[in-house]
């Protein structure tokens with residue numbers, strides 16, 4: 362990986378992000394504990410949390426191909442996978458994926474770098490710059506007028522007819538999920554290095570933006586494995602695209618969509634604009650997830666602006682959703698009830714809160730400045746009183 366992506370040198374070839382100390386997000390009534398950001402908005406190669414799952418799955422596919430074609434030489438070194446011989450083999454294969462943008466970036470860029478063909482089926486909300494960036498990397502981008510579920514289905518069908526095609530299935534993939542889960546042990550090491558305890562006296566709260574549920578679900582699966590009941594994990598979804606919440610509330614209706622309950626799936630959080638949850642993630646979260654918060658889109662921009670002006674961090678709207686998590690915990694009756702029901706009231710000053718910012722590194726400056734301008738206005742309106 363280091364050979365293909367020199368920017369990974371800082372982490373010895375690993376794709377990892379920093380754990381940053383930050384102030385509490387705006388608008389909290391009596392916040393308690395210490396706040397952190399897990400800076401996946403700056404993950405290299407893909408510029409979002411999708412670097413974790415997407416690259417893991419493509420590397421697993423390529424490793425299997427390499428064994429099948431005898432490309433891994435005697436010393437077991439994977440450097441031979443960057444050889445002309447290996448590339449001639451990989452060129453025959455095509456990796457495909459359906460995406461609202463960021464998963465496509467992750468899968469497309471790593472596939473192209475390894476010499477595979479890559480096709481990304483983009484749903485209607487995908488941003489133009491994400492499509493352009495992929496095309497500049499030699500990836501085929503197919504654009505759909507339908508939503509994310511339709512783009513995934515189109516990609517799945519096309520790949521099923523081609524014996525050389527491999528489809529990364531965001532709604533069902535265990536390999537993607539496993540790639541995300543690795544984040545938990547990395548976070549554990551980072552907390553350890555900073556002498557931050559997670560135990561019965563020091564609860565850990567984690568807030569993650571949720572689309573189909575695979576990325577945050579994988580991370581939470583890992584966190585509960587590592588920290589057990591001391592980790593309290595919350596998803597955050599847009600009010601009009603709260604597919605995970607809707608599926609959790611309707612276990613009897615498998616595959617229920619946000620349209621079924623009158624939501625329109627319109628949100629500026631393109632990474633979260635998903636009409637139906639991953640059932641794999643739902644199954645894994647039933648016994649592990651502490652709760653789900655939803656927020657109106659204006660908060661995305663207000664928080665995006667606050668992250669820039671208070672912390673100097675550049676995130677995309679989807680990632681800013683994490684900041685609504687602590688407001689749901691501290692400012693709502695349900696949040697307070699959760700604290701009381703779990704006996705956390707007396708130890709809340711010892712808590713650590715992690716806002717998982719999931720994307721933003723590659724947002725073009727023009728686009729980002731529009732977000733900021735919009736955020737400056739709504740930030741005043743929303744938080745002026747508090």
Ligand SMILES: *Cc1c(COP(=O)(O)O)cnc(C)c1O
Pocket residue numbers: 409410411463464570571572573574575576577578632633635677679680719720721
């Ligand atoms: C994809 C994505 C998410 C959510 O991941 P899901 O697996 O769809 O739940 C959150 N934030 C950003 C920026 C994303 O790209």
